[in-house]
Amino acid sequence: MTLFTGLSAFSITPTDVVGRVDATALSGLLERISTAGVNSIGLLGSTGGYAFLSREERRRAVEIARDSVGGRVPVIVGVGALRTDEAETLARDARTAGADGLLLAPMSYTLLREEEVFQHISAVAGAGDLPLCIYNNPGTTRFVFSEDLIARLAQMPNIAAIKMPLPADNDFRGELARLRAHTPTDFAIGYSGDWGAAESLLAGGDAWYSVIAGLLPAQARALATAAMAGDRLEAERLDRAFQSLWDLFREFGSFRVMYALAEALGLCRAIPPRPILPLDAGAAARVEAALEHIGANIRP
Numbered sequence: 001m002t003l004f005t006g007l008s009a010f011s012i013t014p015t016d017v018v019g020r021v022d023a024t025a026l027s028g029l030l031e032r033i034s035t036a037g038v039n040s041i042g043l044l045g046s047t048g049g050y051a052f053l054s055r056e057e058r059r060r061a062v063e064i065a066r067d068s069v070g071g072r073v074p075v076i077v078g079v080g081a082l083r084t085d086e087a088e089t090l091a092r093d094a095r096t097a098g099a100d101g102l103l104l105a106p107m108s109y110t111l112l113r114e115e116e117v118f119q120h121i122s123a124v125a126g127a128g129d130l131p132l133c134i135y136n137n138p139g140t141t142r143f144v145f146s147e148d149l150i151a152r153l154a155q156m157p158n159i160a161a162i163k164m165p166l167p168a169d170n171d172f173r174g175e176l177a178r179l180r181a182h183t184p185t186d187f188a189i190g191y192s193g194d195w196g197a198a199e200s201l202l203a204g205g206d207a208w209y210s211v212i213a214g215l216l217p218a219q220a221r222a223l224a225t226a227a228m229a230g231d232r233l234e235a236e237r238l239d240r241a242f243q244s245l246w247d248l249f250r251e252f253g254s255f256r257v258m259y260a261l262a263e264a265l266g267l268c269r270a271i272p273p274r275p276i277l278p279l280d281a282g283a284a285a286r287v288e289a290a291l292e293h294i295g296a297n298i299r300p
Contacts, residue, residue, distance in 0.1 A: 004161035006039030009213030025268035036217030066098030091128030105135035172203035195246035201227035
């Protein structure tokens, strides 16, 4: 398997109120993920709150990951930033600190054009000199990658994969066929959006970039294993257990829900970075009920 295939588990990044990474908490979360046997760890992705962290804390998070799970499971590090030079610096920092691969979304304040995104991603891929996964995340960046732009970027050095949003028409097979017709055979195409993960893998997607695997890695791995094996009945059975949680993700955003999940599971003191507020008591109770449905262990 290559770096960007299988189940990639994205961790939250626990911090204190001033944005300093909690090394003990992060190490514990990463060890939990590693033990479950995932294919890779996604660090400092959207779930990891990379946009809320300073350069120093982002580098420190990668060093913590290296010291915790380095050599046992590959670590893919998000290096998104508003400026190209800043993203290049973050990519170099990640490589020096021990990252195995990079993840890059085209962050912006001003809506970007295709040529701007092409040059931005190409430059960061060159600076990082590690395999890089394009992060197509229009819900956050407001930029939608055209299939032509994906095909163009896939030809560039170090650009090895793309993390796609769920297709609006749910036509995974059609989208995968079109993208694979215009990208190198070793270019990996995976999906985020946990409620569509089973279907994306059943359709032949290369990877599930999973939010929930950051806190429930064993349960997510069971779902991914069934789907990648083509066992539709088992994958659908396992996916149904997650439906209440997927509903919460869609209603409140997975970022907020993951912090409530970490609290409910007793894994760490998890307070989202301001201005993001914790879920209220009613929503938190729904999170605990969703966990019970999945069969996860909740602290007393």
